[in-house]
Amino acid sequence: MAQSTRETERKYATPAADDISWLPDLTGVDQVASLVERGVQELDAVYYDTGDLRLTRTRASLRRRTGGTDAGWHLKLPLAGDSREEIRAPMSSETVPPGELRELVLSRTRGAPLRPVMRIRSTRSLRHLLDAEGAVLAELSMDAVRADSLLDDGGHAVWTEMEVELADRGGPALLDGIEKVLRKHGVDRAQSPSKVVRALAETAPFLEHTADARVDLAPRSxxxxxxxxxxxxxxxxxxxxxxxxxxxxxxxxxxxxxxxxxxxxxxxxxxxxxxxxxxxxxxxxxxxxxxxxxxxxxxxxxxxxxxxxxxxxxxxxxxxxxxxxxxxxxxxxxxxxxxxxxxxxxxxxxxxxxxxxxxxxxxxxxxxxxxxxxxxxxxxxxxxxxxxxxxxxxxxxxxxxxxxxxxxxxxxxxxxxxxxxxxxxxxxxxxxxxxxxxxxxxxxxxxxxxxxxxxxxxxxxxxxxxxxxxxxxxxxxxxxxxxxxxxxxxxxxxxxxxxxxxxxxxxxxxx
CATH class of the missing domain: 1.40.20.10 (CHAD domain)
Incomplete structure (x- = not known):
């Protein structure tokens, strides 16, 4: 049975993942009292989409990921602002997405078959932002990413990025406060909303993988x-x-x-x-x-x-x-x-x-x-x-x-x-x-x-x-x-x- 969670996060372009000397002090932002290291995780995810990327075009993603604490199938659907709904299904030996998740993306795929389109491996250095009582307010992760296209004539790309994801005790004001500090120190938001979007942009630039919405000027007629x-x-x-x-x-x-x-x-x-x-x-x-x-x-x-x-x-x-x-x-x-x-x-x-x-x-x-x-x-x-x-x-x-x-x-x-x-x-x-x-x-x-x-x-x-x-x-x-x-x-x-x-x-x- 699939389980649903809501995730709210922001991604940032970073100079390096293994050396964080550039990372400013975030204690004192909102309720943050300390930043604690939580080790390193090796994550390996294969993303599934239709041949013409109907999920990616509609800001959704479906992956099979190993490593970390939440291995399994993850379907992410867009919500307002910085939030997404993540629907998880248990890991299985099958490499075909579970039927329940295939049904949930049917309005996007319109019946077109799903296939592997991208493999993304990340070495993640995880840190928790804690309040004075030791409760987790947010997760801060530094990712060294390698993406390998599984499409015909696709290439590969490497980059580093940082994610800040709210925990149950954190609120939007925390994200705004962190971003304000980061921007003062020259750290800007990532241009791509997700790893798979960036991976497709860098490994298969011949594909039009942006959102479906028509890009128009202000309505006139x-x-x-x-x-x-x-x-x-x-x-x-x-x-x-x-x-x-x-x-x-x-x-x-x-x-x-x-x-x-x-x-x-x-x-x-x-x-x-x-x-x-x-x-x-x-x-x-x-x-x-x-x-x-x-x-x-x-x-x-x-x-x-x-x-x-x-x-x-x-x-x-x-x-x-x-x-x-x-x-x-x-x-x-x-x-x-x-x-x-x-x-x-x-x-x-x-x-x-x-x-x-x-x-x-x-x-x-x-x-x-x-x-x-x-x-x-x-x-x-x-x-x-x-x-x-x-x-x-x-x-x-x-x-x-x-x-x-x-x-x-x-x-x-x-x-x-x-x-x-x-x-x-x-x-x-x-x-x-x-x-x-x-x-x-x-x-x-x-x-x-x-x-x-x-x-x-x-x-x-x-x-x-x-x-x-x-x-x-x-x-x-x-x-x-x-x-x-x-x-x-x-x-x-x-x-x-x-x-x-x-x-x-x-x-x-x-x-």
Missing amino acids: AGDHVLAYVDGLVGALRDLDPAVRRDLPDAVHRMRTTARRLRGCLRAYRSVLDREVTDPIRRDLRWLAGELGAERDHEVLRERVTSGVRELPGELVLGPVTARLKAWDVAQRAEGRRRTLEALASPRYLDLLEKLKGLTDAPPLRAKSAGKPDKVLVKALLKEYGRLARRMDRALGMPSGAERDAAIHSARKAAKRLRYAAEAARPALGKPARRLGKRAKAVQQVSGAQHDSVVSRHVLRRMAVAAHTAGEPGFTWGVLHGQERAAADARERELPEAWAGARAAARRFGG
Whole structure:
């Protein structure tokens, strides 16, 4: 079973690893009281990647390392700032990466085979930075590195570097303090974020191994702004995949929302990106969000119904309510999890990842993409607003009932698309787009709460029928059903006010 840790470190270019006379005194920095030597380690790592370096391009790495205290397989995934997540699997006699780690990089490899691309051997002199109580604040390691390319026509390189990695007791202020002292003494940050990136740069300079993100000047045209938004969402979808596979908190929700944001953006800005290319992607994103929805929707329902039961006075809970709720939860959760994992293992998902890669590498720009944002993006926003206005006016004009519930849900989806379109336009259009997105979100939230109540009532009715069939009291399910009906009515009363706010925000664009 793989284990996950978070590492936060900074690398520095150093003149030598065996002679540290250049190293300034770090005692007194933050809480550092002493620096203690911890010996020398011989580390030998083979890095795996696809033939075109898809892991390295997305700032991830996968290695099999011997030596040191953590021998085994290490998968490193980027986090914000100086941090990375390291997922470790035990060492084995196999030289093929473990299946669990191969699955966790699938959104990056897109099914391409992994192969050894680099061998890096390091002689590491390790030191600990301790506080006054002897607790470890950080590890300082001096590495004499030799890298040997395992690619065709690859070479080798040698260099020295220093790493400063925080321990559990250390904090970001410690890294900042150490860096300040180092820079005063002429020690600068390493240019490469990792050993394998530097090794590839020096041993195979003919390869383009830098990050995938397109290097652009500041966005100017409508197309620039839309593509910046699309790039960010495609990267987020890719990066969320490992978290979803590991069932980390909120990962399914975030991935589903990312798919919806991307789908909404591609729809709203069809004047910028050719729909012959983007419509098939939108269909696949809708499918993916639907498959993830089984698990996510159950999470929402479970919390809602469970909270409802928990908040009832004891005298209103009649029969084996908790047991029935638990049995329903286990069955539905298992089904949702199965659908999520099957979707991520499917050929359709891999094909979607390839299409998204093609979309960002060679965007299908239309002529209007070169236009000014205040014209092209505003026109797209007003079109999305018009769709929302038609749906909302229809919903608010209907009497209460199932048809109105469906109409409000349809308006909710239009509000969501308007919100996402405004998010994409915000860097170009500023506060008016932010305000419109905020008001559209308010409409989405109120109508979404109403829809959650509608769905909850359907579930509670099924619970009541099942309880009745089993000879159990249905009273509690009826009480909860009534509460949800009242909650839906309350949200419907709030909806006109939320809608009035969105209308006012749209007027700033001429809506």
